[in-house]
Amino acid sequence: MTTAKRTSPDRPDRLVLIGDTAIRLLVERGMRGLTHRAVDEGAGLPPGSTSYYARTRAALLEVALARMTVLEAGEFAPALADGESPPALPSDSAGIADLVAAIVDAAIRDGRDQKIARYELALEATRRSELRAVYDEAGAMFRGAAVGMLAALGSSAPERHGRFLVAWCEGVMFDSIAGSGWATPPSRADIRVGVTEILSGMLAGSAPRPPGRPFGNAPTSDMGDSPDRS
Amino acid sequence: MTTAKRTSPDRPDRLVLIGDTAIRLLVERGMRGLTHRAVDEGAGLPPGSTSYYARTRAALLEVALARMTVLEAGEFAPALADGESPPALPSDSAGIADLVAAIVDAAIRDGRDQKIARYELALEATRRSELRAVYDEAGAMFRGAAVGMLAALGSSAPERHGRFLVAWCEGVMFDSIAGSGWATPPSRADIRVGVTEILSGMLAGSAPRPPGRPFGNAPTSDMGDSPDRS
DNA sequence: GTGATTTCTCTACGGCTGTAGTGGATGAAT
DNA sequence: ATTCATCCACTACAGCCGTAGAGAAATCAC
Numbered sequence A, B: 001m002t003t004a005k006r007t008s009p010d011r012p013d014r015l016v017l018i019g020d021t022a023i024r025l026l027v028e029r030g031m032r033g034l035t036h037r038a039v040d041e042g043a044g045l046p047p048g049s050t051s052y053y054a055r056t057r058a059a060l061l062e063v064a065l066a067r068m069t070v071l072e073a074g075e076f077a078p079a080l081a082d083g084e085s086p087p088a089l090p091s092d093s094a095g096i097a098d099l100v101a102a103i104v105d106a107a108i109r110d111g112r113d114q115k116i117a118r119y120e121l122a123l124e125a126t127r128r129s130e131l132r133a134v135y136d137e138a139g140a141m142f143r144g145a146a147v148g149m150l151a152a153l154g155s156s157a158p159e160r161h162g163r164f165l166v167a168w169c170e171g172v173m174f175d176s177i178a179g180s181g182w183a184t185p186p187s188r189a190d191i192r193v194g195v196t197e198i199l200s201g202m203l204a205g206s207a208p209r210p211p212g213r214p215f216g217n218a219p220t221s222d223m224g225d226s227p228d229r230s
Numbered sequence C: 001g002t003g004a005t006t007t008c009t010c011t012a013c014g015g016c017t018g019t020a021g022t023g024g025a026t027g028a029a030t
Numbered sequence D: 001a002t003t004c005a006t007c008c009a010c011t012a013c014a015g016c017c018g019t020a021g022a023g024a025a026a027t028c029a030c
Helices: A014-029 A037-041 A049-053 A057-080 A093-109 A114-124 A129-152 A158-177 A188-204 B014-029 B036-043 B049-053 B057-080 B093-107 B112-125 B129-152 B160-176 B189-205
Strands: none
Touching: A014 A037, A014 A049, A014 A057, A014 A114, A014 B129, A037 A049, A037 A057, A057 A114, A057 A129, A057 B160, A093 A114, A093 A158, A114 A129, A114 A158, A114 B112, A129 A158, A158 A188, A158 B160, A158 B189, A188 B160, A188 B189, B014 B036, B014 B049, B014 B057, B036 B049, B036 B057, B057 B112, B057 B129, B093 B112, B093 B160, B093 B189, B112 B129, B112 B160, B129 B160, B160 B189
8 A cells, every 4th residue: 555665675575475365365265265366465465466476376375385384383393392402202191191182272272274274275285286295294294293102102003003193183173173063172171181091092902101212113014004095 | 068958857956966066076176166157067057057056156055065964964874784774873892993994994985075075165164154054963963973872882971082083083084085194094904993992092991881771871061161262 | 877687566368257137948827 | 728937048247367478676796
């Protein structure tokens, strides 16, 4: 409006602004509402800007997904350690339950918009292989952390257990955000109990706590046997 | 094309055809690909037909969702009983694990398209309250069955347990269909083990098998304490 | 200063979208 | 047989879409 200051002295990387606005539009209006012109308007940029920075629609989606990957990585860290070094994953059941409950609870309560945008892009990645690659990369990080924690707990099948624990979290989040459970999201305490129950079911029958073994991957190759779908 | 036969002697309810085509388009091209004209073309209907049966876009989405609810109800029954009366839910852990594994495995293997369309509509229901109502109704049925089974197993908190079991299933399905686990979906055997582990974790500490108690809801009111979000 | 080069703004265009209205064919009622 | 009501095929229209390109502005090299 008004004077349209040129040369933008404070320039927080136009692409970041475009990515943030694209994510917001994805949440508020869905895939049909994410258009070049809508991003221009929503971000207060001169008309045509988005069309310049992301010439095609596929490029625009990639900008949005890249931005979201950065955002998610940034909010994963603080939930993990309140001020310590990043790789401090807990290695006891109670600590893991606390961590997982904190992450899921935060996602349901404060991260609703982010999750909706993520689901929207996951669905789109079903049809666009360029997006699929970026999406899978982010997911692998998350799952890797879970597998590591399960292995530290002495799981007999950390790959499967880690994957299913993450799947449970995703299911709870989806149900509470976009599914039929949106009206009555579980409390953080409920989530914690749920995690504890899952872990106890997974670890029943294995050594409850292999004493002097802070970390490490079990050598058994569980899961990942079906290389591709028919 | 050709002669455009009028009066349609075989008329399998135009709305069914439109609904099926809408679902297919949702899967193949996403929300942006679902348009009145695309349905006409995809269903082989004369141009303008979809626009007549579903005057607005919202109406078109409702037709699609209604059709999908019917389809899901129809495929839920056969997985439940191969030829018996419908209300025969299993009431022992092994039977439940078999049933749940069968449903999830079928959804991942053969029901991929249906699930993608469902996710697409779930996201849209985030923004359209008319869809939300229909969507929630279908979800409540599913969850009710799970709660009933958990209660029959002697769960101390069937509401929470049923909900979390369904959430786990949804998570596994989403991950294997639209998430980062699409390339290596779990085998049916893996799923079965996962269900068994979850159930054992949930039932640990309660009477392992209350002998003569075929069914019934626990009187304790678990979950559902948070009436609405902020 | 002056010219070259990059960075961005603005506009144009063909195509597709949602939606409403018009008029013809169909079948029922009289 | 004629009239009427219903159902449906078709067309029109205004608006928005993705994308490309022309040209202004800013930056930089000298």
